[in-house]
Amino acid sequence: xxxxxxxFKYGDNVDTDVIIPARYxxxxxxxxxxxxxxxDIDVDFVKNVNKGDIIVAEKNFGCGxxxxxxxxxxxxxxxxxxxxxxxxxxxxRNAINxxxxxxxxxxxxxxxxxxxxxxxxxxxxxxxxxxxxREYKGQAFPEFMQKIIxxxxxINYINEQ
Amino acid sequence: MGMTMTQKILASxxxxxxxxxxxxxxxxxxxxxxxxxxxxxxxxxxxxxxTEGVFDKDKIAIVLDHFTPNKDIKSAELCKCAKEFSIKNxxxxxxxxxxxxxxxxxxxxxxxxxxxxxxxxxxxHTCTYGALGAFSTGVGSTDMAAGMATGKAWxxxxxxxxxxxxxxxxxxxxxxxxxxxxxxxxxxxxxxYKSMEFxxxxxxxxxxxxxxAMTNMAIEAGGKNGIFPVDxxxxxxxxxxxxxxxxxYEADEDAVYDEVYTIDLSQxxxxxxxxxxxxxxRTIDNVGDVKIDQVVIGxxxxxxxxxxxxxxxxxxxxxxxxxxxxxxxxxxxxxxxQAIEEGLVSEFIKAGAAVSTPTCGxxxxxxxxxxxxxxxxxxxxxxxxxxxxxxxxxEVYLASPAVAAASAVTGKISGPEELGx
Numbered sequence: 009x010x011x012x013x014x015x016f017k018y019g020d021n022v023d024t025d026v027i028i029p030a031r032y033x034x035x036x037x038x039x040x041x042x043x044x045x046x047x048d049i050d051v052d053f054v055k056n057v058n059k060g061d062i063i064v065a066e067k068n069f070g071c072g073x074x075x076x077x078x079x080x081x082x083x084x085x086x087x088x089x090x091x092x093x094x095x096x097x098x099x100x101r102n103a104i105n106x107x108x109x110x111x112x113x114x115x116x117x118x119x120x121x122x123x124x125x126x127x128x129x130x131x132x133x134x135x136x137x138x139x140x141x142r143e144y145k146g147q148a149f150p151e152f153m154q155k156i157i158x159x160x161x162x163i164n165y166i167n168e169q
Numbered sequence: 170m171g172m173t174m175t176q177k178i179l180a181s182x183x184x185x186x187x188x189x190x191x192x193x194x195x196x197x198x199x200x201x202x203x204x205x206x207x208x209x210x211x212x213x214x215x216x217x218x219x220t221e222g223v224f225d226k227d228k229i230a231i232v233l234d235h236f237t238p239n240k241d242i243k244s245a246e247l248c249k250c251a252k253e254f255s256i257k258n259x260x261x262x263x264x265x266x267x268x269x270x271x272x273x274x275x276x277x278x279x280x281x282x283x284x285x286x287x288x289x290x291x292x293x294h295t296c297t298y299g300a301l302g303a304f305s306t307g308v309g310s311t312d313m314a315a316g317m318a319t320g321k322a323w324x325x326x327x328x329x330x331x332x333x334x335x336x337x338x339x340x341x342x343x344x345x346x347x348x349x350x351x352x353x354x355x356x357x358x359x360x361x362y363k364s365m366e367f368x369x370x371x372x373x374x375x376x377x378x379x380x381x382a383m384t385n386m387a388i389e390a391g392g393k394n395g396i397f398p399v400d401x402x403x404x405x406x407x408x409x410x411x412x413x414x415x416x417x418y419e420a421d422e423d424a425v426y427d428e429v430y431t432i433d434l435s436q437x438x439x440x441x442x443x444x445x446x447x448x449x450x451r452t453i454d455n456v457g458d459v460k461i462d463q464v465v466i467g468x469x470x471x472x473x474x475x476x477x478x479x480x481x482x483x484x485x486x487x488x489x490x491x492x493x494x495x496x497x498x499x500x501x502x503x504x505x506x507q508a509i510e511e512g513l514v515s516e517f518i519k520a521g522a523a524v525s526t527p528t529c530g531x532x533x534x535x536x537x538x539x540x541x542x543x544x545x546x547x548x549x550x551x552x553x554x555x556x557x558x559x560x561x562x563x564e565v566y567l568a569s570p571a572v573a574a575a576s577a578v579t580g581k582i583s584g585p586e587e588l589g590x
Binding site: 021023025026029030031033034035036048049067068071072073074075076077079080094096097098101102105106150152161162163164166167 | 193206207209210213214217218219220235236240241243244247290291292293295307308309310311312314315318319323357358361362388391393446533534535552554555556557561
């Protein structure tokens with residue numbers, strides 16, 4: 009499984025309130041949530057994002073609320089992968105549970121810049137920066153999580169058991 | 170190598186004698202919680218599952234507290250969805266307006282969580298129940314759905330940080346100040362993926378309400394859970410509120426911790442977290458001159474009876490500063506009634522504050538106290554992220570009930586000492 013896209017870059021502690029503000033949580037339809045994705049940190053995100061694009065951030069991405077609406081909004085906005093130095097733990101679970109690929113890689117998080125075009129290989133954890141001609145080794149998912157992702161989320165995984 | 174308190178509880182819930190940090194386990198859960206924002210998404214996920222119904226109608230709690238009393242038609246639809254599901258599945262612990270309280274104040278009060286339990290909740294502040302010596306942690310809606318269907322959840326066994334609390338805190342220093350101090354010290358990702366285990370002889374000076382405020386904000390340091398040892402005060406609380414059987418776990422003496430911090434509570438001062446992260450803390454003598462537009466006293470962190478008593482003690486016989494809106498929100502109906510009977514509500518109203526029925530409301534920028542562009546609030550809530558209480562250019566300062574009440578009177582961020590208290 010691979011992802012390829014243009015990068016939107018953010019810093020430390022991107023919280024779930026800026027990913028999807030609570031004022032939009034009364035309408036949990038993925039397409040509705042996608043319209044307001046990243047609104048309080050990057051008002052032009054929704055206008056500029058294309059299907060397949062990739063979010064790269066630094067430490068503690070997705071901190072704060074447990075709202076699954078956050079990874080749902082990101083996935084529904086067309087984002088194919090989120091790379092960060094670290095993820096907040098509930099966001100990490102939620103992303104895997106809904107089948108949004110995420111990958112932890114400190115080197116990539118620090119070196120990749122906005123607008124870079126990158127390719128991610130989820131099987132190996134390798135990240136290739138096509139713009140800069142560099143590569144980074146991210147953490148591949150443990151087997152247990154690979155099974156959930158392969159099933160495209162926890163519910164399908166349970167149904168298959 | 171011994172186990173931490175959290176590791177022992179997890180081991181007991183997955184049928185193992187021993188677990189270690191990093192191990193992936195599937196544990197039985199004693200309670201699955203959801204609210205009006207997260208339950209409808211979970212219910213949607215459950216519909217995709219092959220299994221029908223819930224694993225145990227008595228071990229699920231659905232608490233409609235975030236956008237209630239329903240703030241608009243869309244919110245009303247969410248609550249209707251959760252209510253219909255609860256009725257269809259005969260959920261014992263379904264609470265809506267009239268009996269509802271803010272979930273993390275309500276569940277301990279109703280006796281639904283006791284020491285030794287494993288609880289998952291589709292709300293990040295589910296970590297609150299660690300004050301009772303339980304393992305509890307926030308999850309998303311899909312985990313909630315899987316939990317409701319199977320009674321199980323997968324966990325990576327966490328490693329831990331140990332906080333040894335010593336000494337007696339000064340009069341106006343509460344659990345809120347202690348946890349803000351800790352978050353200021355270790356940062357908003359200082360406990361990422363880890364347990365925060367509180368221990369030490371200073372714990373004897375902390376009320377249950379202080380402890381709930383502290384474990385509530387473990388997530389604000391990135392923690393998986395926060396947990397207190399069970400002492401006489403915990404047992405007294407559980408006996409008063411619950412008929413459930415509790416089980417006491419203690420950390421092994423040779424349990425391994427990533428870090429051990431010792432904090433002398435007698436040295437702490439009232440502490441305020443400046444925008445836009447809970448780690449941006451300053452002690453009250455270093456806050457400078459910050460004028461405010463609003464004060465919120467409530468939330469799952471600080472809407473309990475002791476919080477209201479402290480605020481009322483400070484506001485009694487005084488007036489809210491001109492130009493400041495003060496909103497007091499008792500966290501549960503029981504607390505609300507108690508506040509009426511003790512005369513606290515009268516004091517708030519006489520001082521010029523609004524008092525509301527229980528709701529999460531303004532804490533997450535839902536309703537009941539939204540900030541305009543450029544406005545500032547002092548709040549006893551738990552998050553001060555960009556746009557948390559309203560406009561993306563508004564500001565939230567996190568503080569204790571004592572600081573919030575004193576600030577309400579002066580119109581700027583102040584400690585009770587400024588009022589000669």
